[in-house]
Amino acid sequence: MDEIRGGRSAKKYPYFEEETSVEVVNARMGADIDPRLREIMGVIVKHLHAAVKEIEPTHEEWLKAIQFLTEVGQTCTEWRQEFILLSDTLGVSMLVDAINHRRPSGATENTILGPFYVPEAPRYEHGTNICLDHKGEPTVVRGRVLDTAGNPVAGALIDVWQTNDDGFYDIQQKGVQPDWNLRGVFTSDQEGAYWFRSVKPRYYPIPDDGPVGKMLAALGRHPNRPAHIHFIVTAPGYDPVITHIFTPDCEYLSEDAVFGVKETLIADLQKIEDPKEVSRLGMTAPCWLINWDFTLSAKAPSA
Numbered sequence: 001m002d003e004i005r006g007g008r009s010a011k012k013y014p015y016f017e018e019e020t021s022v023e024v025v026n027a028r029m030g031a032d033i034d035p036r037l038r039e040i041m042g043v044i045v046k047h048l049h050a051a052v053k054e055i056e057p058t059h060e061e062w063l064k065a066i067q068f069l070t071e072v073g074q075t076c077t078e079w080r081q082e083f084i085l086l087s088d089t090l091g092v093s094m095l096v097d098a099i100n101h102r103r104p105s106g107a108t109e110n111t112i113l114g115p116f117y118v119p120e121a122p123r124y125e126h127g128t129n130i131c132l133d134h135k136g137e138p139t140v141v142r143g144r145v146l147d148t149a150g151n152p153v154a155g156a157l158i159d160v161w162q163t164n165d166d167g168f169y170d171i172q173q174k175g176v177q178p179d180w181n182l183r184g185v186f187t188s189d190q191e192g193a194y195w196f197r198s199v200k201p202r203y204y205p206i207p208d209d210g211p212v213g214k215m216l217a218a219l220g221r222h223p224n225r226p227a228h229i230h231f232i233v234t235a236p237g238y239d240p241v242i243t244h245i246f247t248p249d250c251e252y253l254s255e256d257a258v259f260g261v262k263e264t265l266i267a268d269l270q271k272i273e274d275p276k277e278v279s280r281l282g283m284t285a286p287c288w289l290i291n292w293d294f295t296l297s298a299k300a301p302s303a
Contacts (some may be wrong), residue, residue, distance in 0.1 A: 018117075022049045071211040072227070079171050084115040085212040088258035089221075101239070106148050107297040108241050114230065116169040116224050121159060121183040127282055128138050128186075129197035132178040136165030136199030138287040144192040145233060145294045146212040147241035152192030153296055156235035159185045160196065164230070167204030188235075200269075200288045201227040216257065226252040226261060245292050 013024040021255070026042050075082040087093045093112045101110040124130065131138075145156040161183040163169050168284045170181040207218060208223035216223050229245040244260060245267040246253060253261055272278055272287040281287065 018053075021053075022046050025049070026271060033226050045210040067247075068211055068215070075210040079174075080207060080210075081115040082207075082210055082212055084209075085091065085206055085216075085258075086258075088112060088114070089206070089212055089216060091259045091300045094259045097242075100141060103239065103297045104148055105131050106295055107239075108233070108243055108294045109262050109264050110241060111243050111262060111265060112258060113232075113242050114258075116162065116171060117230070117232075118171060118183065121161065121185050122180055124184045124186055124196065126186060126189070126193075126195050127197060128184065129163075130160065130184040131199045132181040132196070133164055136202070138283055138285060139198050139200045140195065140281045140283065141198055141229065141286060141292065142193070142195035143294065144186040145194065145235065145296065146192055147238070148295055148297055152188070152190070153235050153238065154188055154190045154192060155276055156188040156194075156233055156238075156294075156296070157194070158188065158194050158294075159232040159234075160198075161230045162201050163204050165199055165202060172207075197282065198229070201247060203227045203250050206257055221257065222255065223257050224251075224252045224255070225258060226250040226256055228260075229290075233294045234298065235296060237299060240301055241294060241296060243294075245290065247290075 013020055013027045016024050022045055025045050032227055072086055097110050112138055118199040145153040147153055164182055170177040183255045186196055188194050203224050203226050227247045227250040231243050233241040246261055246265055247269050248266050267290050270289045272289050
């Protein structure tokens with residue numbers, strides 16, 4: 001494995017040639033660098049060079065690729081991470097997440113975090129309405145946090161966020177939406193139960209006015225994400241769950257621009273119109289109801 005050993009192998013490949021390009025580049029790594037860094041960079045160089053040799057890009061095509069990556073970096077701001085969008089739309093974010101969250105059968109599956117999570121959202125009592133701009137169709141979300149044996153997990157934190165009915169997160173519309181609109185943290189009770197009021201989620205496009213949006217258009221792809229609500233669920237002794245739940249009636253379920261949909265994350269959605277049931281849910285008008293349980297898996301013992 002001269003291409004990843006470094007040190008003296010550089011003497012074997014002192015000059016660049018097309019046939020041995022991988023070995024030449026990887027041989028330049030120092031002998032005392034971090035082993036994991038050596039492994040990662042060796043593999044990246046190997047596959048990057050293989051792709052270039054297969055594609056055989058012209059100088060003009062390679063310059064366009066460099067300009068694209070430059071524009072991706074220049075588009076990043078405090079509230080927008082274009083590189084995350086690039087990773088998401090190429091399916092890399094979901095692949096990394098799947099590799100790192102192989103859970104036992106029955107445990108709630110992960111999906112991507114997305115670029116619009118904000119930590120330290122307000123803590124709320126059960127039943128609080130997190131919709132502060134009063135737009136959209138009223139919705140109740142309720143359920144329980146359980147372990148894989150079906151036992152309640154008390155004291156779990158349920159961190160939730162979603163777009164408003166116009167399809168934007170609050171941080172995308174500073175000064176337009178109220179701060180912390182459609183964000184909040186709830187705590188499961190002794191039965192593992194939680195519930196809150198919100199609005200029915202709707203589909204929305206990822207930001208497509210930058211280089212990633214142009215890439216999607218060039219590839220004949222739309223930028224839309226199916227309707228969903230984000231969650232992070234944490235409890236001591238359990239693996240944290242970063243996930244969404246999706247509504248079953250969205251036309252983009254099978255065409256998520258960032259590949260985040262898993263069949264097990266499609267929720268049941270009910271329209272509640274009976275006045276007594278509406279009142280029992282703490283609502284004053286017909287509303288939607290989502291029943292959703294989270295199942296947490298125990299953390300593996302430390303090595």
